[in-house]
Amino acid sequence: MxxxxxxxxxxxxxxxxxxxxxxxxxxxxxxxxxxxxxxxxxxxxxxxxxxxxxxxxxxxxxGGPDEPSDESGGNLMTVKNDDVAGFYNGTDKFSTAGRIDALWGQNLHFGYWEDDSDDSPIEVATDRLTDLMISGLDPQPGQRVLDIGCGNGNPAMRLVRSRDVRVVGITISELQVEQGQARAAEAGLADRAEFRYADAMDIPFPDGSFDAAWALESMLHMPDRGQVLAETARVLRPGGRLAIADVVERGPVSPEGKVVMDHIRETYKIHSLGTVEEYREQLAAHGFVDVEIRDISDNVLRTGIKLADAVDASRDQFLEHASAAEVDTLTHFMRQAAVTPENGYLFITAKRR
Incomplete structure (x- = not known):
């Protein structure tokens, strides 16, 4: 370069x-x-x-470094499990556990706004996205649900309360396991919500041991989404439902868009971003049917602007860990991500054959 x-x-x-x-x-x-x-x-x-x-x-x-390309034309990141775990354990400079979650609320995911006139606060908008996942998954009372990349456990708790199901959350962050267990115990739901340290590339449960599964903004961290979908299909019973919410890359990718997408991958420890076409192919290849894919980018990408505003409001806190230029770069790209056409977001539902 x-x-x-x-x-x-x-x-x-x-x-x-x-x-x-x-x-x-x-x-x-x-x-x-x-x-x-x-x-x-x-x-x-x-x-x-x-x-x-x-x-x-x-x-x-x-010129440029010799970097492998993904199917969408973007660069694959060399991201290890330790990188992702560090981001959520709070050891990364801009990690959620270290700083962002303190100003973002209990949900560490995007918000969902109905339209441009919807001025719901971020707490309401993030709960609304969780509710979209719940309605798409549509689990029945008493069923067992796998939460792939469970985060801090808050979406799983909302699922347990709303649908009277049992949830097992898996994550490669030790801190998130502790957070999830603490939330379940505090809510008196430890008998219906458990959280384990496990890799979604090698799910440690028997075949057909779950009735449903979801992945809420976790697939983007996976080194091989196909392998995760294969493992998910294995542990789901026939007819079991799957719901996915994921940031994706939409083509064609312009040079300006590539700069923004590369920043997203690097900052948030993302191995690669999928595409609509990849998801259709991989879901079919691993035995999922009745696939429905909705592009809800217009409903969620306001999140970047909201998050940048929140960082700006707590700028002094961020400056304890990063330079002024680094914080400026972070918020600049948060806002750019919200208006970059290549930055997309999908809500997917499917059923195991």
Missing amino acids: RISADKDRCIGAGHCVRAAPDLFDSGADGRVTVLRPEPDPARAGLVREVVGLCPNTAISLS
């Missing part, structure tokens, strides 16, 4: 210097100077962010 800059197009905003002072400098006229045209490949993500921040696209890249 080689960086170049066009002084004639530079308006001297200084975003690049603040974000990466070891790569860029500004002269007396405020125009950018590239200090290191060949940055460390490990910093490729940061460089792409800087390019995305450049107001007049005065900075450009040529």
